[in-house]
Amino acid sequence: MHGRAAALGAGTILNALATGTGSAFAIDAETTATVELDDSDDVRGTIAEAPDADTRLVERCVELVVEQYGDGEGGTVETESDVPMAAGLKSSSAAANATVLATLDAVGASVGRGPDDDITRIDACRLGVRAAREVGVTVTGAFDDASASMLGGVVVTDNTEDELVARDEPDWDVLVWTPPEQAFSADADVSRCEDVASMANLVAELALEGRYAEAMTVNGLAFSAALDFPTDPAVEAMPLADGVSLSGTGPSVVAVGDRDGLEQVQERWDARDGETRLTTTRTDGARIL
Ligand SMILES: Nc1ncnc2c1ncn2[C@@H]1O[C@H](COP(=O)(O)OP(=O)(O)OP(=O)(O)O)[C@@H](O)[C@H]1O
Ligand SMILES: O=C(O)C1=C[C@@H](O)[C@@H](O)[C@H](O)C1
Known part of the structure; x- marks a missing residue:
């Protein structure tokens, strides 16, 4: 029994660690999962680019679907x-969603909104969020990241209830800077994030008004300060981009705006260690291959 699926990475508009309300947008970066089911007793995971990394998230996703x-x-x-x-950039959400969909494909369950479908995409996404909570790779469950990765577009969510509050499909150019370090969400200083809750409430209001670019800039300044990431990349981008933010719990920074402006920001960010990439938003979401 074989299944294969792909899901998207995402950038942040509002980090949910302060209040439980989060907002994220899908970008054109993909994780693909291939699942082979047999009559063995256990599930074994492999991550192609990182043979020593923690595979419990994707293994738990397979187990939950099979159960x-x-x-x-x-x-x-x-x-x-x-x-x-x-x-x-929401690697955990993309891996979980791709794995859940690939396993549903492998067991022959249909995903969609029709009366004969076994599960909707948003409920498939909730299974991945449950797996992420169970293996401890998330603080709030990260339903914001997971639903952006699964559905595409911009989402605003209540991560305390795993509910979608709003969804939109803007078409943006996006610049991403990824420094060479890693920052695991489970290690983030939640109490420092809670200290910037008043700014998070403002970001949520802006996002729900559709003022996404301003929302993400306020988010980036507040959470860079709370989580001790530099604000220089944001200041460099502000005159040239519509919006710029620390993404997730860092260390990547994402900017949105017009292509010309983002290319100029890229020249500035290229002077830093790490990698920059120009990409776009995606509105189609995850898919079975
Ligand atoms: N390609 C992958 N395959 C399998 N598991 C993965 C993969 N990428 C990430 N993971 C799982 O997700 C964990 C990292 O989750 P974490 O939330 O810290 O990162 P992130 O989702 O990229 O960050 P953020 O939430 O700030 O965007 C890894 O330890 C691993 O368990
Ligand atoms: O682990 C979590 O709960 C989260 C991690 C980051 O990606 C945040 O951006 C997200 O809002 C929530």
């Missing part, structure tokens, strides 16, 4: 990804 839609199968799951791990 509900399969027949007790074990097997293997392998991910391949161009979303860098623990860089703030």
Whole structure:
């Protein structure tokens, strides 16, 4: 029994660690999961780019789907990804969503909104969020990141209830800077994030008014300060981009705006260690391959 699916990375508009309300947008970066189910007793995961990394998230995703839609199968799951791990670009959400969809494909469960479908995409996404909570790779469950990765577009969510509050489909150019370090969400200083809750409430208001670019800039300044990341990249981008923010719990920084302006920001950010990449938003979301 074989299944294969791809899900998207994402950037941050509002980090949910302060209040539980979060907002994220899908970008054109993908993680692909390939699942092979058999009559073995356990699930073994492999991450193509990182053989020593923690595979419990994707293994738990397979187990949860098999428990509900399969027949007790074990097997293997392998991910391949161009979303860098623990860089703030929602690698965990992309891996979980791709794995959940690939496993649903493998057991022959149909994903969609029709009366005969077994599960909707948003409920498939909730399974991945449950797995992320169970293995401890998230603080709030990160339903904001997960739903952006699964549905595409911009989402605003209540991560305390795993509910979608708003969704939109803007078409943006996006610049990403990823420094060479990693920052695991589970290690983030939540109490420092809670200290900037008043700014998070302002960011949520702006996002719900559709003022996404301003929202993300306020988010970036507040959470860079709370989590001790530099604000220089944001200041360099502000005259040339519509919005710029620390993404997730860092260390990546994302900017949105017009292509010309972002190319000029890229020249500035290229002077830093790490990698820059010009990409776009995606509105189509995750898919079975
Ligand atoms: N390609 C992958 N395949 C399998 N598991 C992955 C993959 N990428 C990430 N993970 C899992 O997600 C964990 C990292 O999660 P974390 O939330 O810290 O990173 P992130 O989602 O990139 O960050 P952020 O939430 O700030 O965007 C890894 O330890 C691993 O368990
Ligand atoms: O682990 C979490 O709960 C989160 C991590 C970051 O990606 C945040 O951006 C997100 O809002 C929540």
